[in-house]
Amino acid sequence: MKNPVSLPMRVLWNGFFWTYERATWQYDVMVIAILAFVWLTPPSWLGDPMASGSGPVGWLLRLLIAD
Amino acid sequence: MTVTGLIGRICMFPLRLIINTCVALRIHPNILTFVGLLINVLAAFELARGHFIRAGLIIIAANIFDFIDGKVATELDAVSAFGGFWDSVIDRFSDIALFLGLIYLYSHLGRTDYVMITAIAMMFAIMTSYTRARAESLIKKCKVGFMERPERIVLFMIGAFTNRMAAVMWVIGVLSVFTVADRIIYTYRELRSSEQVIV
Numbered sequence: 001m002k003n004p005v006s007l008p009m010r011v012l013w014n015g016f017f018w019t020y021e022r023a024t025w026q027y028d029v030m031v032i033a034i035l036a037f038v039w040l041t042p043p044s045w046l047g048d049p050m051a052s053g054s055g056p057v058g059w060l061l062r063l064l065i066a067d
Numbered sequence: 068m069t070v071t072g073l074i075g076r077i078c079m080f081p082l083r084l085i086i087n088t089c090v091a092l093r094i095h096p097n098i099l100t101f102v103g104l105l106i107n108v109l110a111a112f113e114l115a116r117g118h119f120i121r122a123g124l125i126i127i128a129a130n131i132f133d134f135i136d137g138k139v140a141t142e143l144d145a146v147s148a149f150g151g152f153w154d155s156v157i158d159r160f161s162d163i164a165l166f167l168g169l170i171y172l173y174s175h176l177g178r179t180d181y182v183m184i185t186a187i188a189m190m191f192a193i194m195t196s197y198t199r200a201r202a203e204s205l206i207k208k209c210k211v212g213f214m215e216r217p218e219r220i221v222l223f224m225i226g227a228f229t230n231r232m233a234a235v236m237w238v239i240g241v242l243s244v245f246t247v248a249d250r251i252i253y254t255y256r257e258l259r260s261s262e263q264v265i266v
Contacts (some may be wrong), residue, residue: 017249018213023072030213031071034242038225038234048233049178050117 085131089139096140097150100157103132107161111168114227115175122168123227129161130220155196158216162192165223169232184236191243192219198250206257212246214239 005013020026043051068076089099106129113122136154140146166189173181195214202209219239226235 016245017211017252018245019211022217023069023075025069028069028071034222034238035225038222038231038238039229041234043231043233046233046237047180048231049173049176049181050119050232051230 082131082135086135086138086142089135090142093143094139096136096143096145097153099132099136099139100150100154103129103136104157104161104164106132108164111164114165114168114232115171117172119227119230119232123224126165126220126224126227133158133161155200159193159196162216162219163189166192169236181233181236184233184240188236188240188243191240191247194247195243195250198247198254202250202254206254206261209250209254209257211253212249214242214246218242 014020014026015030018030020030043053106125110122110125110129113119113125136150140150166185169185170182170189173179173185192214195212196216199209222235222239226232
């Protein structure tokens with residue numbers, strides 16, 4: 001029988017209802033997603049009281065452009 | 068091997084050295100746990116003063132103690148029920164101390180919004196532990212949900228070292244809400260299925 005739940009919905013549900021162990025590929029994907037959010041979201045979008053500017057990614061880009 | 072698994076293995080080398088030293092000096096694991104709390108309180112002071120890099124370094128030191136106490140207990144043959152209880156209680160104090168440091172900082176800066184976000188993250192971080200402890204008095208195991216203590220601590224370090232504490236508070240807050248919800252759903256399902264078996 002065909003699974004009635006679509007793949008994107010299953011991915012979303014498995015992301016929400018987390019049952020994976022550490023050191024699995026699913027865990028690595030979640031870690032990458034979290035790090036991307038933390039480092040790529042400009043602090044001004046979140047109204048960060050302590051940080052401003054474009055963060056480590058912006059610094060790296062400026063360094064590459066300067067070279 | 069996964070990336071996070073590899074990082075874990077690399078970090079084990081220096082930790083092994085510290086564990087061996089503590090075992091050789093026969094330091095009681097409960098003392099190590101308490102020293103970890105004291106160092107975390109120091110980290111909270113640095114967070115409250117907005118010295119994030121210094122706080123990050125202190126959090127690393129504190130969590131070395133927190134990580135090795137269980138291993139030292141095993142190697143000294145000093146594993147006890149009270150040791151497990153003591154460790155869990157002290158861990159909660161350490162968690163709360165770090166959040167309080169940030170709450171003080173944000174309130175000092177007049178940022179009520181981040182005082183609330185951090186307070187909510189703290190509430191759900193504590194509820195994450197409580198739901199598991201309470202669930203495991205009813206069912207065998209309740210180890211679901213992503214945002215457990217090691218993840219929270221690593222995120223605190225990342226936030227401190229890269230000055231991204233606001234984003235980290237959002238992540239801890241949202242994923243802790245999910246984790247608590249996961250544990251409630253899981254416990255409900257487990258209890259329902261066991262009731263059906265009995266009937």
